[in-house]
Amino acid sequence: MDFTVDSATPAVQASFDATPAPRLRAILQSLTRHLHDFVREIEPTIPEWNNAIEFLTAVGKACTDTRQEFILLSDVLGVSMLVETINGQDAGTESTVLSPFHMTKSPARALGDSIDEVGGSRVCVVSGTVRSTSGRPLAGATVDVWQCDENGLYDVQVPDVQPAGNGRGLFTTDELGRYWFRTVAPSHYPIPTDGPVGALLNATGRHPYRPAHVHFIASAPAHEEVTTHAFVAGSPYIDSDAVFAVKKGLLVDFCETTDSELGVRYGVEPPFIHATFDIELEETAS
């Protein structure tokens, strides 16, 4: 009857035996085992357990409508990347983390529109084609993009400086599966360090930086949705992303171009920065 270090796990697992949903039961019984194994291995002192409680409480309290500190914690522990990798497509464009800045809806925009409503120093055009892994271009696919500005800040972080929706856009591909929009080249940036996750990085000697990237969620009927980034090749921190999100297949050249024909096509004056990021979606198993 007594709860002991050895009887703890079967006792708590048994308490979940009557869970109606089998999946929830399996998750909680697995969680119980791994959590107890961790506790048995580390043997936390009471003050250490208190610190853990206080840390998790602070992470929860740091969350607001425009900040998700638990996603940040999941990110810096590699859990987000692990979950994304497990759920990634078997073929087509690789996925990477959602990250904590996708909490507001991107405004619908027309192809060619600028997502930079503030006016950065240098125009950047991002373009690409959404295809099925069979090679067929996907007309009418949805391309949700969001990014920070040239200073490494997202709209939700500096609402006094950037209007809501700056750096975000929801685009629909044309009849040839193409999308294109104007923006600024994103900067590398530190994840928010003024909360408990920042304190964790500081205590562990880890830097908080992410290499420069543009976020994408691409979806089309009868295809897998993919959450990914286009990483700016050569960006600082490309080899030590604080959230482990870089994949070689997602590196994209953001190059200055003087091509006047391209300038006419995208309605911008050369020279400008141009990046091409094609996306392949896997057909949904039918």
Place this chain on the structure above:
Amino acid sequence: MDFTVDSATPAVQASFDATPAPRLRAILQSLTRHLHDFVREIEPTIPEWNNAIEFLTAVGKACTDTRQEFILLSDVLGVSMLVETINGQDAGTESTVLSPFHMTKSPARALGDSIDEVGGSRVCVVSGTVRSTSGRPLAGATVDVWQCDENGLYDVQVPDVQPAGNGRGLFTTDELGRYWFRTVAPSHYPIPTDGPVGALLNATGRHPYRPAHVHFIASAPAHEEVTTHAFVAGSPYIDSDAVFAVKKGLLVDFCETTDSELGVRYGVEPPFIHATFDIELEETAS
């Protein structure tokens, strides 16, 4: 270089290699391994991961100065009991969970005082002796007690009904190591069910009840501090405590007595309820 399901754990563990404090490094590298093992075993979908983020965020947001939902979560997952058991004394009185209601300081009271400032229906006297495991009575030991009322509610839960400090007392043992105080017999009660932990219990078909008990933290110079409960023997839910805290050695008879000599000693009119709970503290290794 790419983050894969297999390379994830060593990559995240390596990110903690430069942690200055060896104990923090060990904790985080162990956490990373067990957390990743859990994720690899369960293979959560993105919506399931989102649910987990939202659940943890809600737990954090439910915490206030007088409510600690993360301790409650630790309790219902058996983690609190596991940590207490690992840290318990090798000899002497067994420890059990702190629970989430020890967030306010107990008021210092004189031996024999009542901790019931509201006036319950039946007087209860709790008495005992604090001894070293060698048998020596410990004069001047500190006995911190807190409990719910006859309706199963703590002061912090119903500040309009119970004054702050009701059901709580900080006592100092007399020259013979004895303590005694007046109170009411505690009721069994449900842990708070209006938050995310309550939702978890509901979703898993678990009842939220704890058997009746009085909380104790006893300490004395040169001795281990013990956090424990006196459980009311025969209380409902004694075999299925929602937080797994019952130990056979902590069951105490709360009996009605008509002993007038006892009544004179404690200054109460028989019949009254009497419980005896002696506490043994282990000498600190010197």
